[in-house]
Amino acid sequence: MNLALVQTDLIWQDKAANRQNIGKMIDENTTNVKQADILILPEMFTTGFTMAASKLAESMDGDTIHWMRSLADQYQIAVCGSMIAYEDGKFFNRFVWFSPESKEVLSYDKKHLFSLADENHHFHAGTDHLEIEYKNWRIMPFICYDLRFPVWMRNTQEVDLMICVANFPTKRKKAWSTLLPARAIENVCYVAGVNIIGRDGNEIEYPGCSGVFDYTGELLLDAKSDKAINFVSIDKPPLDVFRRAYPFLKDRDHFNLLPNH
Template sequence: MRDLTQLENLQLAIVQAPMVWQDVSANLDNFAQLLNQVEQADLVLLPEMFNTGFSMESERLAESMDGITVTWLKAQAMRLQAVVCGSLIVKVAEGDFRNRLIWARPDGSLETYDKRHLFRMAGEQNHYTAGTHQLVVELKGWRIRPLICYDLRFPVWSRDSQDTDLLFYIASWPQARRNAWNRLLPARAIENICYVAGVNRIGEDNNGYAHSGDSQVLDYLGDPLLQANAQLGVFQVELKAANLAKFKQRFPAYLDADHFHLEP
């Protein structure tokens, strides 16, 4: 195992807000104002499809990787001198649209993760192509894996086989299923022995679905370090590498984990 005691602590900021339905300019303006509240963060997380709301109008709303929203993410990352993440609808090729998470660094470089599990109950699989690969990124020596919303329900895809320190989910998770959200996030932290963040939206979407937020950050025991409840705003917390290292040394259950191979 890596020596986590040598890592700096990670400053995490999560943004919980409503969205203006399918209005990219309004949403980017609103989130830019909220990001003014961020103080000395290393990583800033925005909800799923933060620029449009969770929409199935992929063909009409899709942007390119050179479009307004990716350009905005790069600019915010540079301004904050932090990695900024959120997902949007991206056109990869003709008829190929992705619910794509962007990992935007301050230097302008990017990593991407395409949502693996498409939400069947909303017909997401009819409008988007599922991703096939996990993404693991390093930040200040921390190993971090980003996932999107419905991915939370699938423990095999979420399972740590890569020595993960932080697992996070950005989401548009309805209030009607908030019990699942609030129970599965701690489960993922406990089974993976890592920090977990879940970032959700608030407010009602154009389909009449209410979202209660419940954005939160949990430690490796599944205990809350931060709970946003239904509040609008930016919420920040410090993740301590030494605490994670001590627990993994004292309780190395990861050494007994099952080995498996994920098919694309």
């Protein structure tokens, strides 16, 4: 599986400019992008991490959805990332996924809203995981703050790859670089984390440090602080061999999550 991780700065609350910026990055890497299987964009990649939901939200038939679908069609790759979505009178920090062979959009709404920034006062929390079947891989997405909650991210579905898109700040860089491999090790799966760089409209700095870790916690890709599309290949057979040799997930605890009140 060939992954393309888009690490960039974001133009604050300017959806068209961000799509144009990312589109330019893709155009400059056309050959490599065409060889990828999944193009992963950051959290709120059209706006930055803003609470201006009512001003910036889009429907599931809006410009960003059509733009992502066109990328999937043009490059014949899966395209995913999170955006501010409006549906049924509610706002969501929503991860959306397009596969080239399907016109259906899959989505996951961020479960753990970042109360420190009042995200829980502007958005509705998701309640369900999303399991994606793609090219014989089982993939599950998460968004930023979800990374701090291992129970929510517990691999109970034999997931092969977890994707975490984020706006994770420089002040908490250590947490980002520690929790990504921790989730890979405890869940015996690959983990890809996509973060941003630069400074947002609230003067918060972001370090980049997008990365991919294998099921032992080994770092396979370190994007450092560069603005770039980063490419890495991950393989399923070694994961299957490791799981047979070390069937740790068979001994995991079984539990049921209660609904939030």
